[in-house]
Amino acid sequence: MNEQLIQTITKLVVEKLKSNEVSQPSAGTADVQIKLHSKQATGALTELPPPENPNGKVTFHQTTSAKPEKKSAVHPQPAEKTISKQEEFIEELKKKTPSRIGVGRAGSRPKTNTWLQFRLDHAAAVDAVYGEVPDKILHQLDLFQVQTRVKDKEEYIRRPDLGRKLSDEAKELIKKRCAFSPSVQIVTSNGLSAKAIEENLEDVYLSLVQSLGNLGIETGTPFYVDKGRVALMDEIGDVLQPDVVVMLIGERPGLVSAESLSAYLCYQPRIGTIEADRMVVSNIHKGGIPPVEAGAYLGTLIQKILKYEASGVSLVKKEG
Amino acid sequence: MAGFQPKKEAIISAGIDIGTSTTKIIISRFSLMNVAGSTHVPRIEIVDKEILYKSPIFRTPLQDATTIDIKGVELIIRSQYEDAGIQSSDIETGAVIITGETATKQNAREIVHYLSREVGDFLVAAAGPDLEGIIAAKGSGTYDYALKTGRVTANIDIGGGTANIAVYKRDKLLGTCTMHVGGRLIEFKDSTVMSISPPIEQLLKQENKSLRLGDTNRHPDIKFIADFMADSITRVLAKEVKAEDEVLLLGHKPNWNEPVEAIMFSGGISECMYEQEITRPSDISYNDIGKQLAASLQSNRRLTEWDWIEPEETVRATVLGAGTQTTEISGATIQVAPDELPVKNVPVYKYSFHGHLEKGLAALGQSIKEAINIYDSFQEGQNFVLYLADLPYVGFKDIQKLARAILQVMELRHDPEQPILLVMQMDYAKVLGQTLLAMNARQSVICIDQINVDHGDYMDIGRALQSEVVPVIVKTLTFHSS
Structure with a gap:
């Protein structure tokens, strides 16, 4: 079946469910907002309070031969007040996490709303991996594009090692077009989320460039790598010999956000650089660190890396 | 990462509370640490607060009924710095607050500015009645209690001149109210009435009572006044303020919208109830209606409708709040x-x-x-x-x-x-x-x-x-x- 169609239908169903609820006076649950979920899930899903006398009321039967105990008079009697207290408490907890907590259940399964929302977020995550970065963005930011040794998305996922190497043409191209041995080399790549680049790259990049400009730090010629992996910066470091590489790359999408961007930084990455010398600022997206603020922060972080001539664990050690 | 210790930074904070009857100081040390994960933008928070020094409780030096003795206050502060073993230049944050009736003294504003220059280049908060109640609630433990239990909890900080009420539910401030209720509103000398503050004069007139200067301190009107204050607090807590209570209100009426479930008393009057201080204030006989007021509160029937929670700090709640709760840390x-x-x-x-x-x-x-x-x-x-x-x-x-x-x-x-x-x-x-x-x-x-x-x-x-x-x-x- 057509993926697009499935998504459209799912969306329709979710919206339908929602519009039903709006017309229903559902006391107290109206302002549950799921803020961080991917954009497709438009707005808040609300939950129906259980009806007074549910038709399909579930009853439990004793299946063993033991005599069913007489219904004792001891009912759990949570007073009106304690229920609302509990609900309030759950609301408090919900505010503190984007995770799907306190969503209720129907029997042993999630409720339809929750399930559809989950499917939708999962679909968004898959789309982010298989999506492409629009050329317009690269054009606007004046980034030229190179390839890794990966042929297509399937190979990209199966062979991480190939995503860590530049194609021969790419090597030639960056040698030709990029300034040699700059203080800072900015590299961008879609990585596992094209959506992350589409949504956040412009803001992070412009803010980062401004920040470095303010600090008087010279930058090289930035470019974009299609289907790159983080450790690709080692080979780029070998070819261009910069002091610091900062790589803005789409994160593996999750169910909270499919458009989260990470900035990986390393002081003098070269082939053979160990992972402990890399550092990362992650979770850059609308619901996480605002992209513009992240760019501003990265500038001062790079300044620190240059000052201590170290990154990652080495930087922490040197900083003392 | 064995042995990896996140970096900490310490700052010294001073809290100085110049109240209607007493002045006290605390010095504390805050530890700041990055609490965000290593892959995040740093978030610096105060992770630990340690009290380094608590001063004894001094009587607030006054020049006359309307003027605070600046030199006297400075002398107290300097002597306490010395006892605590710190220099005024060590202090990086903190608050001087002038509370209760003292805040209405002529030179209150002058004092905070003078002190902020002279006794440490730190930050100064001159509290108004609402902030005072909030600070006391944080210092007494009401805030922590409300946060932990989720109960609507009122802190009633009663000092010499005012009672500051702040109501919390979890970390949310539901409302405040300030009243002319305090120990020093009627003072005695040699077992006769030496002074009656203006709001109490009004109250006496309103209730047709005859208490005058020079009367004996066992005059029945004194118990009447203390009982009236206790009743009035009860009505404020229940949000049933009557016309006769208005003479005791300072500023707005109670403005919380949920019924109070638990109450905590702090301030000097609370000390009369709980007697937490190990070393008594050097000058314990304040010779005012404080004791009577504490007794009236403790015997008030209606007040027992609420759960009484013992405060962590009585008379020092405000200074503790001023020293440890007023400083915020900006984003990183x-x-x-x-x-x-x-x-x-x-x-x-x-x-x-x-x-x-x-x-x-x-x-x-x-x-x-x-x-x-x-x-x-x-x-x-x-x-x-x-x-x-x-x-x-x-x-x-x-x-x-x-x-x-x-x-x-x-x-x-x-x-x-x-x-x-x-x-x-x-x-x-x-x-x-x-x-x-x-x-x-x-x-x-x-x-x-x-x-x-x-x-x-x-x-x-x-x-x-x-x-x-x-x-x-x-x-x-x-x-x-x-």
Whole structure:
């Protein structure tokens, strides 16, 4: 079946469910907002309070031969007040996490709303991996594009090692077009989320460039790598010999956000650089660190890396 | 990462409470640490507060009924610094608060300014009655109790001159109320009535009581007054204020909207109830109705309807709150011009974008003109903090627009050379600050975020710390006008 169609239908169903609820006076649950979920899930899903006398009321039967105990008079009697207290408490907890907590259940399964929302977020995550970065963005930011040794998305996922190497043409191209041995080399790549680049790259990049400009730090010629992996910066470091590489790359999408961007930084990455010398600022997206603020922060972080001539664990050690 | 210890930074904070009857000081040390994960933008928080020194409880030195003895206060503070073994230059934050009736003394304002210059270059909060109640609630343990249990808990801090009530539910302040209820409102000398404060005079008249100066301290009206105060507190807690209670209200009526479930008493009167202090104040016989008031509260029937929670601090609740609870730490991604700090006592002007950048920018100039008219009506160049609230999610180009607009409107000030002071509700302080710098703003820029302020607050911003954050004290109100 057509993926697009499935998504459209799912969306329709979710919206339908929602519009039903709006017309229903559902006391107290109206302002549950799921803020961080991917954009497709438009707005808040609300939950129906259980009806007074549910038709399909579930009853439990004793299946063993033991005599069913007489219904004792001891009912759990949570007073009106304690229920609302509990609900309030759950609301408090919900505010503190984007995770799907306190969503209720129907029997042993999630409720339809929750399930559809989950499917939708999962679909968004898959789309982010298989999506492409629009050329317009690269054009606007004046980034030229190179390839890794990966042929297509399937190979990209199966062979991480190939995503860590530049194609021969790419090597030639960056040698030709990029300034040699700059203080800072900015590299961008879609990585596992094209959506992350589409949504956040412009803001992070412009803010980062401004920040470095303010600090008087010279930058090289930035470019974009299609289907790159983080450790690709080692080979780029070998070819261009910069002091610091900062790589803005789409994160593996999750169910909270499919458009989260990470900035990986390393002081003098070269082939053979160990992972402990890399550092990362992650979770850059609308619901996480605002992209513009992240760019501003990265500038001062790079300044620190240059000052201590170290990154990652080495930087922490040197900083003392 | 065996043996990896996150870096900590310590700052010393002083709290000084100059109350109606007593003055006390505490010195504490805050540990600051980055609590965000290593892959996140740092978030510096106060992770530990350690009390280094608690002073004895001194009687507030007064020159006469309406003037505080500045030299006397300074002497106390200096002697306590010495006993604590610290220099005034060690103190990086903290608050002097002048509470209760003392705040209405003629030279209260003068005193805080004098002290902030002379006894430590720290931040100063001159509390108004609402803030006083809030600070006491945090110092007494009410805030922690409400946070832990979720119960609607009222702290009733009764000192010499005023009772400050603050009601919390979890970390939410539901409301405050201040009353003319305190130990020193009737004073004795040699077992006769030496003074009666004006609100009590009024109350006596209203209730047709005859108590006068010179009467014996066993006059039945004294018990009547104390009982009346206790009843009045009960009615305020229950939000059933009657016409006869209004004489005791200072400012607004109780303004919380949920029924109080538990109560906690702090302040000097609470000390009379719980007697927590190991070493008694050197001068215990204050010779006023304090004891009687404590007894009236303890025997009040209706007060037993609420759960009484014993406070963690009685008479020191306010000073503890002032020393440990008034300092906030800004966000870690900020832009400040180090030479311009500290900035003290600047008013906050809140400008809300209501979620629309363009509309917000269009009306910004007009609002700033208003702000200048309010805060700098004498055209003396009184600066103010512009608090940017309810911004929508913004991209880089939006930030540029915003920066341009800010540069423009800041020129409207009578003294446009002054630093641009900005507080952001959302986490955009660093990028906005950097953008202003990139646009070659001719003024210095101080742009911080992650601080809770509101329209009409006053702010002190301290020097930048090693962790690249600044300590901030927000003052909800300054002096009462009465």
